Amino acid sequence: MTAVREARRYPLALKLALSLISVLAFLALSEGLLALMGVGTSTSIEDPYVGFSAYSPLYVPDGDSGYLVTAESKTAWFNRERFLKRKPEGTTRIFCLGGSTTYGRPFEGNTSFSAWLGEYLAAACPTRKFEVINAGGISYASYRVTVLMEELAKYEPDIFVVYTGHNEALEKRTYADLTATSPLLLAGGSILGRTRVYSAIRNLAQPEAASGEESNERYELGEEVRSRLDQSFGPEDYTRDDELMANIGRHYRFNLERMVLQVRSTGARILFVTPAANLKDCSPFKSEHGPALSAEQIARFEESYARGLNLAASDNHDAARKELEAALALDDRFAGAHYALGRSLLALGLEAEAQKSFERAIDEDICPLRAVSNWRRTLREVTQAAGVPLLDFEALLSDAARASSGQNIPGLDLFLDHVHPSIEGHRLLARALLDRFESEGWLAID
Numbered sequence: 001m002t003a004v005r006e007a008r009r010y011p012l013a014l015k016l017a018l019s020l021i022s023v024l025a026f027l028a029l030s031e032g033l034l035a036l037m038g039v040g041t042s043t044s045i046e047d048p049y050v051g052f053s054a055y056s057p058l059y060v061p062d063g064d065s066g067y068l069v070t071a072e073s074k075t076a077w078f079n080r081e082r083f084l085k086r087k088p089e090g091t092t093r094i095f096c097l098g099g100s101t102t103y104g105r106p107f108e109g110n111t112s113f114s115a116w117l118g119e120y121l122a123a124a125c126p127t128r129k130f131e132v133i134n135a136g137g138i139s140y141a142s143y144r145v146t147v148l149m150e151e152l153a154k155y156e157p158d159i160f161v162v163y164t165g166h167n168e169a170l171e172k173r174t175y176a177d178l179t180a181t182s183p184l185l186l187a188g189g190s191i192l193g194r195t196r197v198y199s200a201i202r203n204l205a206q207p208e209a210a211s212g213e214e215s216n217e218r219y220e221l222g223e224e225v226r227s228r229l230d231q232s233f234g235p236e237d238y239t240r241d242d243e244l245m246a247n248i249g250r251h252y253r254f255n256l257e258r259m260v261l262q263v264r265s266t267g268a269r270i271l272f273v274t275p276a277a278n279l280k281d282c283s284p285f286k287s288e289h290g291p292a293l294s295a296e297q298i299a300r301f302e303e304s305y306a307r308g309l310n311l312a313a314s315d316n317h318d319a320a321r322k323e324l325e326a327a328l329a330l331d332d333r334f335a336g337a338h339y340a341l342g343r344s345l346l347a348l349g350l351e352a353e354a355q356k357s358f359e360r361a362i363d364e365d366i367c368p369l370r371a372v373s374n375w376r377r378t379l380r381e382v383t384q385a386a387g388v389p390l391l392d393f394e395a396l397l398s399d400a401a402r403a404s405s406g407q408n409i410p411g412l413d414l415f416l417d418h419v420h421p422s423i424e425g426h427r428l429l430a431r432a433l434l435d436r437f438e439s440e441g442w443l444a445i446d
Contacts, residue, residue: 079109098163102136116430165275281411290333
């Protein structure tokens, strides 16, 4: 009987293997035929969450010189760069992507970590050629970075350094029911979208997609950033919306996973940087009371909160702590109270507790212009699952704060405002990137 079962099992396995080979061969043949017929793939930059009204290249030909330069129309958001479209032989080309931190704000690219990285690479490897190109866009969020990455993939990249996460809530948008779809299914659709077979089937089933009409399911964004802060009275445009924040987090995860797929398709390497922020010297931009509070609870909160602030102002931080904790027991969604408590806890030498309060203040900020803890956790999860390196800039600055001020919570000693590092902060990041390149085996240091 055992021999009979074995005899039956192997023919079945063989049939399954032959069937799989036949399907793959058919798909490969179909891809080839469709290519000959001029059928392209669905754009691999397509985002199932949002659409874009238009896209124009960041880099354009500089006459007949063979060089690419930053398009004049893009210089309000990007540094001016110039490099050969055809990469010189023996050159390692590195693109740095992200938002205004990558750009180098509030200064320009010559003080950014990408500029420092270029200098460090030249000093560490004087016999090799490196191009470090700053492609950081002011106010660019991850969904715009992925679009730009598709363009940069055409320019023979070797390494992408990505610093993104602070701008995810900067542009106004809404999400359709698509946000409830499994991220795995959405990523699968992105992979299928790279095939001509999928593109042909999709165009037959949805002729409006082939004609360039936007899906009603996606919110359409303009070609360039329109910050909510520039279209209103600043933070006043923001109100508490926990569902929107959850959807933004899902979108961020999808974009990070899509970046990994994009880079791997080029054969290049990618390294992410955790977005760091000023914790102790930047209060929340907007605070709101939590939902379902009674007028009496709000009045009691305001009394304790005001007393706590007054006590802290007179350096009576122990008493201030008690009042602020009493206020938060009534309403733990008020960002300003968490920040004030963090300041008093830090003054009392309770660094770990202060760190938690500062982090909670960022998470409860109604105008989230700093990456919330959930998004940073997502970045760690995605990089770990994908097996790509993540440089912990938060830990780096924590160590630097300890060395400069005796406590490990960074503030204006390392930041110029809420998220933009000082020039020294950029230098530290560049040095850490050089070390990480070496430890990853990406560079043969002389």
